[in-house]
Amino acid sequence: MFNFDFYNPTRILFGENRLESIDKYVPAEATVLITYGGGSAKKSGLINKIKTVLGNRKVYEFGGIEPNPRYETLVKGVEIVRNENIDFLLAVGGGSVIDGTKFITLASYYKGNSRDLLKYGMMPIPLDVVGKVVPFGTVLTLPATGSEMNSGAVISYEHGKYAVMSELAFPKFSILDPTITFSLPKTQVANGVIDAFVHTTEQYLTYPVDGKLQDRIAEGILQTLIEIGETTVVEPENYAARANHVWCATLALNGIVGAGVPQDWASHMIGHELTALFGIDHGQTLAIVLPSLLEVRREQKRAKLLQYAERVWHIEGGSDKEKIDLAILKTREFFESLGVKTRLSQYGVGADKIPVVIEQLKAHGMTALSETQDLTLDISQKILEGAV
Numbered sequence: 001m002f003n004f005d006f007y008n009p010t011r012i013l014f015g016e017n018r019l020e021s022i023d024k025y026v027p028a029e030a031t032v033l034i035t036y037g038g039g040s041a042k043k044s045g046l047i048n049k050i051k052t053v054l055g056n057r058k059v060y061e062f063g064g065i066e067p068n069p070r071y072e073t074l075v076k077g078v079e080i081v082r083n084e085n086i087d088f089l090l091a092v093g094g095g096s097v098i099d100g101t102k103f104i105t106l107a108s109y110y111k112g113n114s115r116d117l118l119k120y121g122m123m124p125i126p127l128d129v130v131g132k133v134v135p136f137g138t139v140l141t142l143p144a145t146g147s148e149m150n151s152g153a154v155i156s157y158e159h160g161k162y163a164v165m166s167e168l169a170f171p172k173f174s175i176l177d178p179t180i181t182f183s184l185p186k187t188q189v190a191n192g193v194i195d196a197f198v199h200t201t202e203q204y205l206t207y208p209v210d211g212k213l214q215d216r217i218a219e220g221i222l223q224t225l226i227e228i229g230e231t232t233v234v235e236p237e238n239y240a241a242r243a244n245h246v247w248c249a250t251l252a253l254n255g256i257v258g259a260g261v262p263q264d265w266a267s268h269m270i271g272h273e274l275t276a277l278f279g280i281d282h283g284q285t286l287a288i289v290l291p292s293l294l295e296v297r298r299e300q301k302r303a304k305l306l307q308y309a310e311r312v313w314h315i316e317g318g319s320d321k322e323k324i325d326l327a328i329l330k331t332r333e334f335f336e337s338l339g340v341k342t343r344l345s346q347y348g349v350g351a352d353k354i355p356v357v358i359e360q361l362k363a364h365g366m367t368a369l370s371e372t373q374d375l376t377l378d379i380s381q382k383i384l385e386g387a388v
Contacts, residue, residue: 184236209260274349
């Protein structure tokens with residue numbers, strides 16, 4: 001197992017009827033900016049419920065944070081923070097709203113050009129670069145990204161998606177009430193299951209370093225998602241299934257699974273380009289890329305793929321090759337059982353578009369991906385060809 005630092009200060013408030021907790025954890029004298037997305041949180045009455053809990057605090061609103069939040073949108077939120085002396089942010093939404101709010105909290109007192117915060121990628125922004133930040137909490141409405149309990153965000157700018165990482169971007173608290181997610185469209189629920197699943201495999205399907213506990217936690221998340229995946233999609237008000245979905249999504253990317261083990265993230269990097277170029281939902285891109293990536297990288301990931309086949313899918317018989325073949329097939333079938341397509345061609349993207357994707361990967365510096373940094377553009381091309 002590798003050396004690691006683990007730090008996660010986010011307080012989780014899980015279960016039904018937890019909105020009242022906001023009053024306890026938002027400072028009584030705070031001027032609050034509520035951030036949200038396309039308006040469903042407003043139309044459902046959730047924003048009004050939160051404002052009631054906030055009581056006499058001065059409250060502003062900033063809506064319109066889009067899926068794959070755009071830098072150009074977020075800087076408008078930064079201006080509100082500066083102009084109205086906001087001293088607490090409350091993100092009400094899924095990963096995009098929370099990611100966007102993280103950028104606002106980091107950029108609001110940044111003295112340089114806030115676009116500079118996009119240049120650090122997967123490297124944490126140095127603390128002295130950011131300086132003062134605006135604290136924030138979250139009310140989760142879509143279980144998927146795990147952003148409610150980590151310090152990372154992905155921000156869209158021009159034709160790229162950029163990682164932003166800082167330990168100053170951990171939420172102070174996150175309210176995880178599964179009932180708030182009951183009204184989600186089935187597509188978003190399915191995407192969320194896949195996002196949590198692939199977050200886990202990115203940290204698990206690499207190579208062995210004797211991280212026994214991390215492996216067991218990852219396998220538990222994967223098995224739980226397989227067990228409840230179809231149910232949480234087709235029975236949106238099944239509390240038990242949705243509660244497990246919510247908690248799996250949070251644990252998949254709160255730092256526990258990836259502590260002390262190698263991490264891949266190539267499926268995400270390639271998937272981000274598919275979203276940016278063709279508008280395919282993030283979770284859908286992962287369902288497209290991961291099965292093909294596992295096929296192309298089966299030798300590099302052989303030991304962990306066999307472990308995945310045996311421990312997650314309970315595949316006991318057959319040769320090693322047959323076990324790996326079946327594990328990859330079952331992964332694809334699981335995604336499809338959620339109603340998600342797993343081929344580029346099913347989204348109208350043919351092999352003729354692959355060179356465009358490769359050029360974007362090259363332009364964004366994604367020339368040496370994977371846990372071993374040997375996944376070249378040529379290999380990315382093979383993965384995309386296998387995904388058509």
